[in-house]
Amino acid sequence: xxxxxxxxxxxxxxxxxxxxxxxxxxxxxxxxxxxxxxxxxxxxxxxxxxxxxxxxxxxxxxxxxxxxxxxxxxxxxxxxxxxxxxxxxxxxxxxxxxxxxxxxxxxxxxxxxxxxxxxxxxxxxxxxxxxxxxxxxx
Numbered sequence: 001x002x003x004x005x006x007x008x009x010x011x012x013x014x015x016x017x018x019x020x021x022x023x024x025x026x027x028x029x030x031x032x033x034x035x036x037x038x039x040x041x042x043x044x045x046x047x048x049x050x051x052x053x054x055x056x057x058x059x060x061x062x063x064x065x066x067x068x069x070x071x072x073x074x075x076x077x078x079x080x081x082x083x084x085x086x087x088x089x090x091x092x093x094x095x096x097x098x099x100x101x102x103x104x105x106x107x108x109x110x111x112x113x114x115x116x117x118x119x120x121x122x123x124x125x126x127x128x129x130x131x132x133x134x135x136x137x138x
Contacts (some may be wrong), residue, residue: 009108019119022118023102026098039064046102048129051122052103102120113134
C-alpha cells in the first residue's frame with residue numbers, strides 16, 4: 001500500500017444494518033476498503049457464521065464466491081482495477097480480519113441506539129441452513 005497507516009488515521013468502521021444489528025467491520029478505512037473489494041459478500045459471511053464461528057464463515061465463502069462469479073464473471077479484473085485506482089494492496093486474510101473486528105473491536109466500540117445496544121452482526125445461520133446449498137455443503 002502506498003499510503004501508510006500514519007497517512008490516514010485509523011478509526012474503526014462501524015456498520016449498522018436496517019435490522020438493528022451493528023458492529024465494527026474493520027480497524028480503519030483502508031482495511032474496510034480492502035475487505036469490501038476482496039469479499040463483497042462479507043455481510044453474508046456474518047449471516048452464516050453460526051453465531052460468530054470463523055470456521056462456519058469459511059465454509060460459506062466458496063458458495064458465495066461462486067454466486068458472485070456467476071453474476072460478475074470479471075470480478076478478478078474489477079478487484080485489480082479498484083485496488084489500482086485506490087492505490088491499495090490486496091487484502092491479506094480479509095475474512096479473518098472481519099471476524100476479529102466484529103468479535104473484538106465491536107466490544108470496544110459498542111453501538112448503542114436510542115433503544116439500547118444493537119444486536120451483533122453475527123447471525124446463527126450456517127451453510128447447512130441455506131436450501132440452495134443443500135447437498136453441496138462439505
